[in-house]
Amino acid sequence: MKSNVFPGQSFPLGATVLPWGVNFCVFSKNCDAVDLLLFDDVNDASPRHVIPLDPRHNRTFYYWHVFVRGVGAGQLYGYRVHGPRAPEKGFYFDGDKVLLDPYARAVALSRQYSREAAKHPGDNCAQAMKSVVVNPGGYEWEGDIPRPQPYAQTVIYELHVGGFTRHSNSGLPPEKRGTYAGVVEKIPYLKSLGVTAVELLPVQQFDPQDAPLGLTNYWGYTPVAFFAPHQGYCSRPDPLAPVNEFRDMVKALHRAGIEVILDVVFNHTAEGSHKGPTLSFRGLENRAYYIPAPGDPSRYANYSGTGNTLNTNHSIVRRMIMDCLRYWVAEMHVDGFRFDLASVLARDEWGQPLKSPPILWEIESDPILAGSKIIAEAWDAAGLYQVGSFIGHRWAEWNGQYRDDARRFIKGDAGAVARVAARIQASPDLYPQEDREPNRSINFITCHDGFTLNDLVSYTQKHNEANREQNRDGADVNFSWNCGVEGPTTDAAVEALRVRQIKNFFTLLFVSQGTPMILMGDEVRRTQGGNNNGYCQNNQISWFDWRGLEEHADLLRFVQRLIQFTQSREIFRAERFWNTTSGEAPPVIRWHGTQLDKPDWGFDSRSLAFELTDSQYDERLYIVFNAYWKPLTFALPVLSDEQQWKRVADTALASPEDFQEPAQAVTVHATTYRVESRSAIILLAG
Numbered sequence: 157m158k159s160n161v162f163p164g165q166s167f168p169l170g171a172t173v174l175p176w177g178v179n180f181c182v183f184s185k186n187c188d189a190v191d192l193l194l195f196d197d198v199n200d201a202s203p204r205h206v207i208p209l210d211p212r213h214n215r216t217f218y219y220w221h222v223f224v225r226g227v228g229a230g231q232l233y234g235y236r237v238h239g240p241r242a243p244e245k246g247f248y249f250d251g252d253k254v255l256l257d258p259y260a261r262a263v264a265l266s267r268q269y270s271r272e273a274a275k276h277p278g279d280n281c282a283q284a285m286k287s288v289v290v291n292p293g294g295y296e297w298e299g300d301i302p303r304p305q306p307y308a309q310t311v312i313y314e315l316h317v318g319g320f321t322r323h324s325n326s327g328l329p330p331e332k333r334g335t336y337a338g339v340v341e342k343i344p345y346l347k348s349l350g351v352t353a354v355e356l357l358p359v360q361q362f363d364p365q366d367a368p369l370g371l372t373n374y375w376g377y378t379p380v381a382f383f384a385p386h387q388g389y390c391s392r393p394d395p396l397a398p399v400n401e402f403r404d405m406v407k408a409l410h411r412a413g414i415e416v417i418l419d420v421v422f423n424h425t426a427e428g429s430h431k432g433p434t435l436s437f438r439g440l441e442n443r444a445y446y447i448p449a450p451g452d453p454s455r456y457a458n459y460s461g462t463g464n465t466l467n468t469n470h471s472i473v474r475r476m477i478m479d480c481l482r483y484w485v486a487e488m489h490v491d492g493f494r495f496d497l498a499s500v501l502a503r504d505e506w507g508q509p510l511k512s513p514p515i516l517w518e519i520e521s522d523p524i525l526a527g528s529k530i531i532a533e534a535w536d537a538a539g540l541y542q543v544g545s546f547i548g549h550r551w552a553e554w555n556g557q558y559r560d561d562a563r564r565f566i567k568g569d570a571g572a573v574a575r576v577a578a579r580i581q582a583s584p585d586l587y588p589q590e591d592r593e594p595n596r597s598i599n600f601i602t603c604h605d606g607f608t609l610n611d612l613v614s615y616t617q618k619h620n621e622a623n624r625e626q627n628r629d630g631a632d633v634n635f636s637w638n639c640g641v642e643g644p645t646t647d648a649a650v651e652a653l654r655v656r657q658i659k660n661f662f663t664l665l666f667v668s669q670g671t672p673m674i675l676m677g678d679e680v681r682r683t684q685g686g687n688n689n690g691y692c693q694n695n696q697i698s699w700f701d702w703r704g705l706e707e708h709a710d711l712l713r714f715v716q717r718l719i720q721f722t723q724s725r726e727i728f729r730a731e732r733f734w735n736t737t738s739g740e741a742p743p744v745i746r747w748h749g750t751q752l753d754k755p756d757w758g759f760d761s762r763s764l765a766f767e768l769t770d771s772q773y774d775e776r777l778y779i780v781f782n783a784y785w786k787p788l789t790f791a792l793p794v795l796s797d798e799q800q801w802k803r804v805a806d807t808a809l810a811s812p813e814d815f816q817e818p819a820q821a822v823t824v825h826a827t828t829y830r831v832e833s834r835s836a837i838i839l840l841a842g
Contacts (some may be wrong), residue, residue: 157205164223166216169479170259170383171233173291177225180233182257183472184441185218187239187249192222193281195232198264198395201282203234230396231289232264233257237439246443246453248434252277254284256381256436258476261290261483263361263384264395271365274433285361285380285435288395292487295400300407304415304491304529305352307552307595308729311719312417312673313351314603315339316698317359317389319374320676323699335391336398336405343412345705349679349712350719353415353529355494357604359386359402360418363426363435367692368624374694375604377496378426378462380435382480385488399488406489415491417529418484422466422477423500423536429463430455444472447507457507459500461537468501474515482524492529494554498546499536509540513547520548531598544586552596554603555583555670562601563612563635565764566660568783568834573761580766581734581745582669594733597670601661602678605631607688609678612636613657614643619686622693630689643686655711656834659807659814660781662715663836666722667779669734679715680704710811717815721804721838726773734768743770752791763831767793776841782831789830792839800824801839808832818842 164179172179180192189211193203209220235257239249253274256263263285270283321328321338332338339354346354358376366378376386385402392401406416425445427438437445447465449455456464467473484490495501502513519530531552534542546553558579565576578585582594602609607618616638620630639653658681665672676682677700684690690698705712722728727743734745747755748765755764762784768777778801782788792801802821807814808831816822818840831837 157207160225161207162223162225163213164221166219166221169219169476170257170261171231171287171289173229173289174223177223178227178231178289179221179223180257181219181221182235182259182440183219183444184237184239185444186247186441187237189238189251190214190220191236191238192224193234193236193254194224194227195234195286198232198286199266199268199282203281227289229289229291232286232395233289234284234286235440243430243454246448248438248442250434250439252279253434253439254281254286255434255439256285257287258381258436258440259383259479260287260361260381261292261383262288262395262399263381263387264288265387269365271363271433274435275431287381288384290396290399292399292483295403297403297407297489300410300489302485302489302491302527303410304527306731307529307593307671308731309723310353310415310595310671311351311723312353312355312598312671313346313349313676314357314600314673315354315676316357316375316604317386318694319699321700322694323696323701325702326700327702331391335389336385336401337391339405340408343408343414346414347412348716350716350723351674352413353417353491354409355417355419355673357419358421358496359389360384360420361386364388364694366426366428371624371692372694373692374698375691377421377691379421380426382420382422382476383483403488410489415529416489417492417494417531418490419494419496420481421496422468423497424460424462424464424466427464429458432463441472444470447503447505450507459503459507459536459538459540460497465500465503465507467505468515469504469510469513474518477515478518478522481519482522485524485528490528492531494531494533496533497536498532498534499540499542502540502542502547503536516547516551520550544583549591552598552671555579555586555597555599557586558583558597558599558668558670559601559603560635562661562664565762565781565783566657566664567635567637568762568785569635570762571759572783573764574757576664577747577755577757577764577766580664580668584733593731594669595671595731598673599665599668599670600673600675601665602675603673604675605689607634607636607686608675608682608684609658609661610654610681610683611686611688612661613654614638614683615686616642617686618688619643620689622685622687622697623689623691630687634688653834656807658711659714660783660834660836662718663805663807663838664781666718667728667777667838669728669730676700677704679712680708681711710814713811714815717817718805721815721818725775725777727768727770727775727777730770742772743768743775746793748790748793750788750790752793763788765790778839778841779837780829780831781836783834785833787830787832789828791828792824792826795841799841802842803837804840805838806835807837808835
């Protein structure tokens with residue numbers, strides 16, 4: 157083997173396939189020695205070759221590198237990094253541990269993989285994840301390129317790759333369930349629903365064992381290799397298969413006109429607290445990759461709530477993040493990113509908030525990412541809340557205040573009307589910038605984190621006992637209401653009310669200005685049994701139950717028609733804020749109450765009516781929400797003699813009258829409309 161080993165070079169980082177072999181390069185500043193390990197099989201208890209890197213020939217500045225002739229794509233490898241173990245100085249080197257390459261494009265897991273083995277002293281070779289050499293070139297994209305749509309034409313579907321098709325009733329063969337290939341099989345369903353983008357819960361390789369004992373990590377917010385598609389979502393065992401199967405999925409989604417947005421986790425890693433396992437970053441250069449606790453380098457600042465915080469504004473970590481994002485766009489063709497706990501990226505190397513964070517500005521201004529959607533979850537787990545104040549001009553934001561205000565209003569809470577009116581208008585109180593596009597407010601009622609929409613109207617309290625944390629985990633404040641009975645019921649009246657409330661939520665979401673996002677399965681009443689923190693439930697608690705397509709066909713029809721209707725109206729595709737005075741450019745929003753031009757903004761008000769007019773496209777809508785527990789009668793705006801109001805939607809009615817196509821919609825001949833308790837209507841002038 158010695159005759160095939162050469163000094164190599166310090167760039168690019170990672171494993172780079174060249175005509176005669178592979179160049180390996182990894183960063184470590186304070187170590188004493190580095191060994192490159194080459195494996196024949198992922199289950200090998202020891203490497204076939206150990207290549208010590210000579211600091212005189214295989215080190216340039218802080219980069220350790222070597223060229224190995226005769227190896228190529230598919231080669232399994234890892235590192236052992238030797239150096240001082242001095243936690244009090246922030247050093248956690250452990251020469252017994254096999255470490256993943258931070259730039260690994262693929263990862264292989266052995267049958268014996270053990271997170272625990274990476275925590276305790278001793279060699280963990282047989283139980284370690286292995287990096288895989290990948291040659292990104294050579295894939296046949298067949299002309300595919302990322303083509304992100306404007307936010308104003310986007311409907312986001314937050315989807316879990318594994319949970320979407322894992323259920324035995326998905327209709328897929330066992331080998332495709334819960335995989336990238338499984339998503340491809342279900343593209344016709346996504347198209348029929350009307351979504352234009354899927355936002356995938358983390359697909360960067362994560363540690364499935366980072367969960368309470370006996371459970372597995374389901375959500376995937378525990379990354380170990382940021383460049384690598386998660387191996388557990390691949391239908392084939394070949395170590396290189398996850399890369400191309402992921403690409404196959406992206407290509408197929410693009411052919412169907414559906415964008416791919418990745419939920420990326422650059423705020424922490426699966427290595428957890430100072431008591432966690434040594435998997436990669438900790439053993440390579442702990443002081444570079446993590447923010448230390450103030451005054452105690454042996455521990456970590458915990459702005460992520462998971463035990464550690466990635467040091468995102470350190471030059472080495474910044475470069476890794478940028479290289480990673482560029483890779484996913486240029487080589488994997490994704491269309492955008494949602495940044496989990498993005499406010500962590502606004503902290504400096506000591507954890508203090510920055511007014512002008514370098515990494516966030518780099519993401520905003522990078523030419524490779526220039527066409528990509530970039531969406532911030534604009535808060536972190538330590539109280540830094542930046543909704544409405546996140547940096548830059550391109551960033552969109554998850555609007556957490558939309559979620560809370562919408563829930564409170566539809567639930568019937570007092571004091572919610574004025575706030576939800578602002579949310580309907582894309583939250584100008586939060587986003588006062590004159591040049592801001594209103595659709596950069598990502599509006600949502602539910603997401604992976606919290607109740608499903610069915611559970612939001614079926615449970616007043618969380619029920620997380622299955623998580624084995626004595627129901628202490630998960631949010632305690634959910635603004636949920638069980639409609640009179642906690643959990644499943646055979647009471648027809650309660651069930652009818654729940655369905656109505658779900659339709660009210662969907663209606664509010666899709667008639668609001670901003671970009672709507674819905675949670676996987678909400679359209680067919682997917683339930684988690686009241687669990688509002690299913691991060692460790694890789695089972696039927698979390699999976700999409702495909703029986704819902706038949707059992708809740710009426711609700712599914714309502715959602716499909718609603719999406720189709722709103723997305724075909726120019727008034728909901730406007731790229732400027734709705735105005736409140738007719739003298740300004742269209743479209744115009746005009747507020748009403750039970751009487752025209754007399755909205756009730758009072759604390760005890762529980763109803764809201766508004767008129768939307770876009771004279772440029774001859775569109776006029778009248779929309780009412782009655783969250784009160786009694787019917788209310790609303791005066792209808794006066795139309796010209798040539799027009800009449802057509803009832804498109806009334807959530808109090810049974811299917812199919814609850815939503816009708818405009819051409820078949822019932823004409824309203826009266827000058828008023830009785831809106832039933834806890835219901836909503838959409839009228840269209842025509």
